[in-house]
Amino acid sequence: MRILLIEDDDVLGAAVRDQIAADGHSIDWVMRLDAAGDAMAVAVYDLVLLDLMLPDGRGIGFLRGLRARGDVTPVIILTALDQVSDRIEGLNAGADDYLVKPFDLAELSARIGSVARRYAGNPNPVITLGALDIDLAARSVFREGRAVALTAREWVLLEAFLSRPGQLLSKRQLEERLYSFEAEVESNTVEVHVSRLRKKLGAGVIETERGLGYRLGRG
Numbered sequence: 001m002r003i004l005l006i007e008d009d010d011v012l013g014a015a016v017r018d019q020i021a022a023d024g025h026s027i028d029w030v031m032r033l034d035a036a037g038d039a040m041a042v043a044v045y046d047l048v049l050l051d052l053m054l055p056d057g058r059g060i061g062f063l064r065g066l067r068a069r070g071d072v073t074p075v076i077i078l079t080a081l082d083q084v085s086d087r088i089e090g091l092n093a094g095a096d097d098y099l100v101k102p103f104d105l106a107e108l109s110a111r112i113g114s115v116a117r118r119y120a121g122n123p124n125p126v127i128t129l130g131a132l133d134i135d136l137a138a139r140s141v142f143r144e145g146r147a148v149a150l151t152a153r154e155w156v157l158l159e160a161f162l163s164r165p166g167q168l169l170s171k172r173q174l175e176e177r178l179y180s181f182e183a184e185v186e187s188n189t190v191e192v193h194v195s196r197l198r199k200k201l202g203a204g205v206i207e208t209e210r211g212l213g214y215r216l217g218r219g
Contacts (some may be wrong), residue, residue, distance in 0.1 A: 001159055002177050003044035003115060005029045006036045007063075007078065008054050015164065016049065018079075019105040019114070024155040026177060032056045032174065040066075044126040044176050045073055046163070047112060052079040053088070053216045060093050067094035078103070087218055116163070127162060130218050132201055148200050153178055155192050161206060161216040168217070190214075 003020055007013040007157050008031040008183060021029045028043070033056050036048075048066075052059040065073055076097040077090045087098050096115050099108060117136060127134045133142045139155060141148040150158065156177045174190045194206050194214060207217040 001025045001048060001156070001163075003027045003047045003112070003113075004039055004043075004045045005049045006033065006034065006054065006059065007031065007051045009029070009048065010050075010073075015105060015203075016108065019109060022153075023109050023112075024152040026156055032076075033059070033062045036062065040071075040073075042171065047115065048073055048075045050075050050077050050095075052081055054079060060089060063093045063095060074118075076111055076115060078108075100197075104151070116159075129216075130202060130204065134158075136162070142177070143201060150197075150200065151191055154197055154200075158197060161214070165216050168209055168213045168215045174214070 003025050005013060005016055005020070006026055007016065007029065011132045013029055013031070017027055017029050020127050028039055028045075030039055031054070032082060033054050039045075050063060059077065059079075063077075064071065066075070074096045075094065076099060077095045078099050078101060079086070079090075080101045082100045090098050096118075097111050099111060113136060115159075131144045134140075137158075141158075151179065157174060160174060171190050176190060194208075198206060204217040207215050209215065
């Protein structure tokens with residue numbers, strides 16, 4: 001997944017960023033609401049992690065603005081505001097989950113996975129695709145009972161296909177998922193990683209629509 005973190009605390013932001021990257025997701029980190037708006041204007045995110053108290057305003061207003069515009073990007077609030085009334089306000093504004101600081105980073109990973117599965121229509125974290133058994137929570141893949149090791153980038157692309165079964169994804173959309181990794185995204189990066197996924201998971205796992213993009217196959 002590609003995740004946007006909106007958090008002005010240097011220490012916490014760095015810890016969350018490193019945790020998410022270690023989980024195999026790509027992440028962009030901003031410290032202000034205006035920067036968050038700019039980021040969401042040019043990139044497509046699968047999830048937003050939102051602090052409520054930021055230098056240029058309250059995150060709750062930012063969230064309400066997203067929902068008023070019809071933006072349904074999942075949002076998890078990360079905040080030190082721990083009153084029941086604060087939770088109710090956040091959820092009523094359109095948040096998908098609410099996590100009070102300080103929190104365990106492993107719990108954050110679990111919450112992210114839970115929200116992602118709900119939006120993908122897969123409340124069960126284990127998906128069977130042909131000869132593949134894919135555990136989204138454990139981030140593991142077994143092909144005919146044998147474990148298959150995937151790189152972080154390969155996971156990002158596989159999750160993109162799993163979250164939109166049957167939907168055609170353009171090369172540009174897939175490149176967007178990879179942009180926040182440190183290495184530059186070259187013109188053939190998507191083709192290279194799709195080829196590697198096919199070798200590891202089976203030729204039919206990703207189908208090509210020539211000139212249009214790729215979609216999830218039947219494994």
